[in-house]
Amino acid sequence: MIRKLFPVIVKEMIELRRDKLTLFIIIFIPSLLLFIYGYAISLDVKDIKLAVCDYDQSNYSMELVNSVLASGYFTLVQSVQDDKAIDVLMQRGVVRVGIVIYPSFSRDLKANRQTSIQIVVDGSNAQATQSALAYLYGVVTLYQQKLLKDYSMEHGLNIPGIIVEQRIWYNPLLESANSLIPGLIAFVLMIVAVIATTLSIVREKETGTIEQMVVTPLSAWHVVLGKIIPYFFLSIFASTLMIVLACTILHIPFKGSVMLLGLALILYLLGSLGLGLLVSAISESQQTAFSIAVFITMLPTMILSNFVFPISSMPLVIQWVTVIIPAKYFIEVARGIMLKGTGFYPLWHNYFALLLFAGIALGAGIVKINKKGLGSMSSRKGQA
Template sequence: MKRIKAVIKKEFKHILRDKRSLGLLIFIPILMLILFGYALSFDVKNVKLTVVDKAKTPGSRKLIDKFVKTEYFKLQNYQSSEKDIYNKLDRKETKSIMIIPSDYSKELGKNQNSKVMFIIDGVDSNTASTIQGYISKIVYSVNNNLKPEFQNKNKEPVNFKPRIWYNPELKSQVFLVPGLIVYILMIITVVSTSLTIVREREENTIEQLIVSPLHSFQLIIGKIVPYVIVTFSSSLSIIILGYLFFGVAVKGSLILLLISMIIFLLVGVSFGLMISAVADSQEFAFMISVFTTVLPTLLLSGFVFPIRNMPKAIQLFSYLVPARYFMDIIRGIIIKGTGFFSFWLEFVILTIIAVFLLFVSSQKLKRKLS
């Protein structure tokens, strides 16, 4: 028992001496609890709703109130014409559109059913199905309120016609394949590059690089290029396999997609190099890289769980996750076929992040190699 106590005492001293590992042991469970507790939500709430009210009558406003006064829909735009509504879907400014015809109240007054159209963004098949269910329930409630005054009992007062855009068959593969590309690339690039400098240090080959005629920026470029090429090739294979196995084709510009992928790969490689410059061992570098890529990309990028359903604090934190911006870009290009002007802001932010991380990682490596 004395020997066991001695070993236990020794291990406790080792844990307490290694402040970073101790911090991770305490910090990771707390952060995982917060992220999983708040970010994991299968509820669909605050769906952005654009209303095209061509009737502009008390009856049409009552119909709109039925949607807006629930926790499921949030009125994003109210207009009297269909101008620019489809571009709002492309730019993700709205998730659903309700078009009320100009003769809405007149048809109800004549005991004729009125047709109201709903257009739903079907990129996320699960969310689209849920939104369609919400609409059905609300319209059913509206019809029950109108039926006592409606003489034609063989017809429903309001006949809604939903249309699913971008993914009319509501196939989950269409939604998941682009997200998997982001998820896989982020993990591969960060984890693989985070081990490069640390490996050189542990194998005692870093001194040979330092005394070589290579400049620090040449060494950095030499470390970055191979991983960019390998991961870029992997991403192309994922796109091809996604089309062959699941029928997910690239509807937008392939050149724009490749450019955005290169920028995102630079983000991942630069972040991995920064971890490599800070970490003292391959185990620690691997732990940091996995922790900073797997959970944030899975939970806070919109890959599986809608960001709009999360608390405001978590939503604000998600803006620090580069995968969030690339997720919007790649789904816009592959699924919607949108152009640069639909996601130019995400493109610019991702480029700024890439330049910033590349600068910071290069500076840290220069100090490490000097």
């Protein structure tokens, strides 16, 4: 079997050596994208531009503003004398959040009466707005607790309270990169593996060189294996490089088994390469193949894989659709192994899903791309 595969593998390696652009795309583009997006993509909201209108100008109001700034999430851009100025600054995009402290703020607090402040936010960016409001509510709550403590000490009261001991496992600093990078690896590998395999076969169909394989005594199984083996090992190398860079440069933790992640990676790549074979079988030009490959990989992997958008927040029908998205299972395995150090048993259903994906995709690709199919495709190109 190896003797039959060897000529096909050698031919593909020679083609890759000549096509330095494809070789560069397969090996280095994934790591380059990881490096760029790893630093650029972040769901953490920081440096929120803030304007304050303090009508009270008391120690209480100044202490509240200082508490907001001390949180580290807000940057004071301007203190204004009129709350209408906040609307002007927000409309111009200078600030995203405004705080209005009424003249009665300190007077009400001293009289042990309920008081209020106004928070104005720019709702054009919903996620940033929700984060800003959550941060502000947290600061105000802590400030209220401090006032209550000071009041109880001043009046000799013993007011029982609840102390919340917060422990965040696996991502203590809540850095979004730690959860996004494993998904980014799945996203990039799926696209690159499918597109590289697809264009490799379709290019030979367009040039007619596939006829050389058709007339040889090679079965479809040998042709398919010979075509994908070089891309498989190149993808493994590119994947390893991505993971090493993620852990060393981006400081993503890796707490689990390298072997378990490697097994998931192999199944995921085999399925991706099989998907590339299937796309190449139904495509008659590189342009068509590229469009189909991008459509079936980029959008589902980005939106329906739990990469960025949580599946639990989606409509029930869409949640059912995500069952057929392979990246969903690889991302769950990668996050579990890298961030939590999870073993095989809690993740076995994801491995089973990846195994099904690899078997179905490769099987469908091999069935579709057979010697007769390749021959008829190249004949149509020749007649055209």
